[in-house]
Amino acid sequence: MAVIKNVAIAGASGNIGPHVLKALLEANFNVTVLTRSQASKDYGAKVKVVEADFNSVNSLTAALENQDAVISTIGKSGSEKQRLLIDAAVTAGVYRFVPSEFGSCTTSPKVADLPFYSTLATVRNYLIEKAASSALTYSIVAPGCFMEYLLAFPAAIDFKNHSVAFIDGGNTRVSVTSLATFARAVAAVFDHSDETENRVVYVSEAILSQRQLLELARNVNPEIQWTIRDIKSADILKAGLDAIASGGDGLQAYGNILLATVFGEAYSSAYDTNDNSLLGVEVITEERLKALVADRLDQTVRPNTPN
Ligand SMILES: NC(=O)c1ccc[n+]([C@@H]2O[C@H](COP(=O)([O-])OP(=O)(O)OC[C@H]3O[C@@H](n4cnc5c(N)ncnc54)[C@H](OP(=O)(O)O)[C@@H]3O)[C@@H](O)[C@H]2O)c1
The missing domain is CATH 3.40.50.720 (NAD(P)-binding Rossmann-like Domain)
Incomplete structure (x- = not known):
């Protein structure tokens, strides 16, 4: 070797x-x-x-x-x-x-x-x-998508304003690390x-969809009322491509292209088969995921909190 x-x-x-x-x-x-x-x-x-x-x-x-x-x-x-x-x-x-x-x-x-x-x-x-x-x-x-970026990117799920726009139904599974x-x-x-x-x-520490993220958030705080709407990845992709065609170079352009391709149902990025065990990567626990989501919601979740 x-x-x-x-x-x-x-x-x-x-x-x-x-x-x-x-x-x-x-x-x-x-x-x-x-x-x-x-x-x-x-x-x-x-x-x-x-x-x-x-x-x-x-x-x-x-x-x-x-x-x-x-x-x-x-x-x-x-x-x-x-x-x-x-x-x-x-x-x-x-x-x-x-x-x-x-x-x-x-x-x-x-x-x-x-x-x-x-x-x-x-x-x-x-x-x-x-x-x-x-x-x-x-x-x-x-x-896959970096966890820190996913949780901070309101277009995926907006924890601050309690809103989510489901892309192609919100069920696309995405590897996250x-x-x-x-x-x-x-x-x-x-x-x-x-x-x-x-x-x-x-490498895949978790596989998540937008709907699963919302579920986690609802689990952390069932009181929050969420605004939900539906959008199509094809429309987001077009918005990104149009922005680039008009000289755009920022989030409007590239952010939309990334959003459409990461969450669009046509682009599979869930690594069910992966190299986790070879590289010593452990799948993240549900408890830890909830704590991360709670952090974004500014809620407190103690480890082992029953739900
Ligand atoms: N999967 C995800 O969720 C995700 C999220 C974010 C980023 N990424 C990927 O991670 C990678 C790094 O992203 P980043 O945000 O860390 O990048 P970045 O902060 O924009 O740039 C990293 C470094 O690249 C060097 N650099 C910039 N322009 C250069 C140039 N013209 N020539 C040579 N070096 C240059 C600079 O280092 P020096 O000044 O020291 O030379 C800079 O600090 C990218 O491939 C990105 O696509 C993935």
């Missing part, structure tokens, strides 16, 4: 990267942060920080010297740049590359031509092509390099 010890992370200063960085350190990898600029960032004494020019393969190749693996948590605006990072990984003799995807239905052929997803597909296909002709290997990590669990699973991918080589690795 190829042993991975030295791991470089690109995008560690973003929203998702810090969770992965923490988990890699906790799993005792030698971690190097690859960044465009280290100004005003403190990653701690255990981390080596290397500034690189993400427009230069030479710069990135030098930065990846002696690295066994690269994980990219680069955000949407730099997604295309990952192709240069992949080229650099090949030249530097890196063994494993994990691209920045981390989504629900990102690998579904049904979304491959949609904005946002098409960039992910381009990078993924490039990586697969490079892996076929070099010593580089890859893992695509699919954690918390950021900490996802990050530990990434570290476990590197510890199980053979079993996770050249494939999609599925």
Whole structure:
């Protein structure tokens, strides 16, 4: 088995990267942060920080010297740049590359031509092509929707205003994983390099639908009156595509595309078959789910509260 010890992370200063960085350190990898600029960032004494020019393969190749693996948590605006990072990984003799995807239905052929997803597909296909002709290997990590994002995204269920718009009936089942669990699973991918080589690795801490989320909320507080309506994923998708066609680049555009594809009944993203046991991921308990929902509702749920 190829042993991975030295791991470089690109995008560690973003929203998702810090969770992965923490988990890699906790799993005792030698971690190097690859960044465009280290100004005003403190990653701690255990981390080596290397500034690189993400427009230069030479710069990135030098930065990846002696690295066994690269994980990219680069955000949407730099997604295309990952192709240069992949080229650099090949030249530097890196063994494993994990691209920045981390989504629900990102690998579904049904979304491959949609904005946002098409960039992910381009990078993924490039990586697969490079892996076929070099010593580089890859893992695509699919954690579903991040729990923290799902619970904070009012378009999925609005806990603050007690309203929900069911998309295609609200029964679409979606895999969901918390950021900490996802990050530990990434570290476990590197510890199980053979079993996770050249494939999609599925992580699923829970499978939830909008209706199940509402049920959990009603369970936490039966007194709350909810405003419920129905919408179609096709209409949300069209709104997103129209917004992009008129030059939109924000939540209205990409948020709608994500919403339609994550909760639309046509796009399956429930990982009933997954890599949880390989990666040491445990399914979240009903009790914990209720506590998380209660937190969003600003209610108090004590563990073991009978209902
Ligand atoms: N499944 C979900 O629910 C979910 C939710 C959110 C995000 N995600 C996914 O998680 C990944 C990371 O998202 P994020 O929100 O953490 O991203 P982010 O905060 O927007 O960006 C992360 C980092 O990427 C680097 N970066 C940005 N633009 C770059 C460029 N042009 N060239 C090179 N590097 C650049 C920056 O690091 P430096 O400044 O240090 O170079 C930045 O801090 C994405 O693939 C996203 O789709 C999934």
